[in-house]
Amino acid sequence: MILxxxxxxxxxxxxxxxxxxxxxxxxxxxxxxxxxxxxxETLKQFGKLKFVKGNLQNLSDILNxxxxxxxxxxxxxxxxxQVGESVRDPxxxxxxxxxxxxxLLKAMLEYNVKKxxxxxxxxxxxxxxxxxxxxxxxxxPINPYGNTKLMIEKILxxxxxxxxxxxxxxxxxxxxxxxxxxxxxxxxxxxxxLIPNILKSTFSGGKPFEMxxxxxxxxxxxxxxxxxxxxxxxxxxxxxLDYLNNGGGTNYFNLGTNDGNTVKEVFAxxxxxxxxxxxxxxxxxxxxxxxxxxxxxxxxxxELGWSPEKNIEQSILTAYKWEEKLNSRLS
Ligand SMILES: NC(=O)c1ccc[n+]([C@@H]2O[C@H](COP(=O)([O-])OP(=O)(O)OC[C@H]3O[C@@H](n4cnc5c(N)ncnc54)[C@H](O)[C@@H]3O)[C@@H](O)[C@H]2O)c1
Numbered sequence: 567m568i569l570x571x572x573x574x575x576x577x578x579x580x581x582x583x584x585x586x587x588x589x590x591x592x593x594x595x596x597x598x599x600x601x602x603x604x605x606x607e608t609l610k611q612f613g614k615l616k617f618v619k620g621n622l623q624n625l626s627d628i629l630n631x632x633x634x635x636x637x638x639x640x641x642x643x644x645x646x647x648q649v650g651e652s653v654r655d656p657x658x659x660x661x662x663x664x665x666x667x668x669x670l671l672k673a674m675l676e677y678n679v680k681k682x683x684x685x686x687x688x689x690x691x692x693x694x695x696x697x698x699x700x701x702x703x704x705x706x707p708i709n710p711y712g713n714t715k716l717m718i719e720k721i722l723x724x725x726x727x728x729x730x731x732x733x734x735x736x737x738x739x740x741x742x743x744x745x746x747x748x749x750x751x752x753x754x755x756x757x758x759x760l761i762p763n764i765l766k767s768t769f770s771g772g773k774p775f776e777m778x779x780x781x782x783x784x785x786x787x788x789x790x791x792x793x794x795x796x797x798x799x800x801x802x803x804x805x806x807l808d809y810l811n812n813g814g815g816t817n818y819f820n821l822g823t824n825d826g827n828t829v830k831e832v833f834a835x836x837x838x839x840x841x842x843x844x845x846x847x848x849x850x851x852x853x854x855x856x857x858x859x860x861x862x863x864x865x866x867x868x869e870l871g872w873s874p875e876k877n878i879e880q881s882i883l884t885a886y887k888w889e890e891k892l893n894s895r896l897s
Pocket of ligand 1: 641740
């Protein structure tokens with residue numbers, strides 16, 4: 567049985583869906599802080615899924631999951647992930663992400679489970695020295711959220727050396743899109759990600775989209791990011807589990823496309839996909855936004871056999887279909 571922490575959230579739910587479709591038995595452990603019980607109800611239709619509501623900050627909650635289930639490996643998504651909030655309230659992030667992960671690892675060691683796939687982030691690299699960013703790029707996070715993820719990466723290295731716990735750390739760039747059938751999708755409140763925020767402006771009552779900075783030194787003055795489709799991203803997690811099951815050791819990979827889009831290109835693509843003229847306000851630059859963040863994904867291609875297949879337009883199309891569904895559900 568595979569334990570998925572944070573499986574009621576955006577990326578975790580897509581991973582659970584893929585695992586269930588593959589015939590795996592899954593236990594989702596989630597506090598529902600930012601995840602949704604409706605997502606779990608939907609996922610239950612796809613296979614053998616058990617849901618446990620609990621918080622990684624409570625050691626007994628997670629110990630009980632290992633006590634009551636035959637867990638063989640873990641995919642660990644559960645975390646808080648809003649950069650701005652992490653700057654305002656770092657304690658919330660260190661307790662949840664670092665302390666919560668330590669509890670998970672303690673339970674794993676106690677029950678002799680030694681394989682984990684961990685959601686890391688491009689935010690561990692900080693302000694890039696060069697792009698595309700490969701895995702050799704120095705990791706110097708510039709906010710508490712990035713610090714928590716780097717700390718967990720280091721903890722995982724030490725736990726391998728001391729206890730033989732094998733981990734794959736996947737460093738995501740900007741995750742986008744929804745499941746092809748829109749069974750699950752991105753559902754954050756507040757939403758901080760670019761594509762859903764542009765799309766939300768197309769619905770009645772939606773506020774104009776706020777674009778931060780159009781005077782950067784890029785092809786159209788707006789920041790460049792690497793948008794990786796959520797189904798492609800999740801495929802790498804399944805490959806990472808195979809890698810560990812086949813005796814692969816601790817490793818880390820960037821998950822991105824080797825290519826970037828500017829904010830204005832993404833905005834234009836959203837207008838094309840929706841067929842709408844989307845209201846926009848250009849605002850001054852935001853502090854702490856790197857100009858260009860693009861992944862070099864060569865290592866994941868070579869060592870995991872992973873290859874992203876979907877382009878930005880396909881991500882925006884599924885994200886839009888999902889937003890329509892969410893909008894009608896919530897209104
Ligand atoms: N979305 C992105 O673009 C992106 C980019 C890089 C990294 N990541 C990482 O990927 C992971 C998933 O991100 P997401 O966008 O799906 O976030 P999300 O907020 O949608 O999902 C996180 C899930 O974890 C649960 N959770 C949080 N703290 C918990 C705790 N202490 N105990 C149990 N459950 C807890 C939440 O309730 C939620 O269901 C996170 O670790 C995030 O840092 C995301």
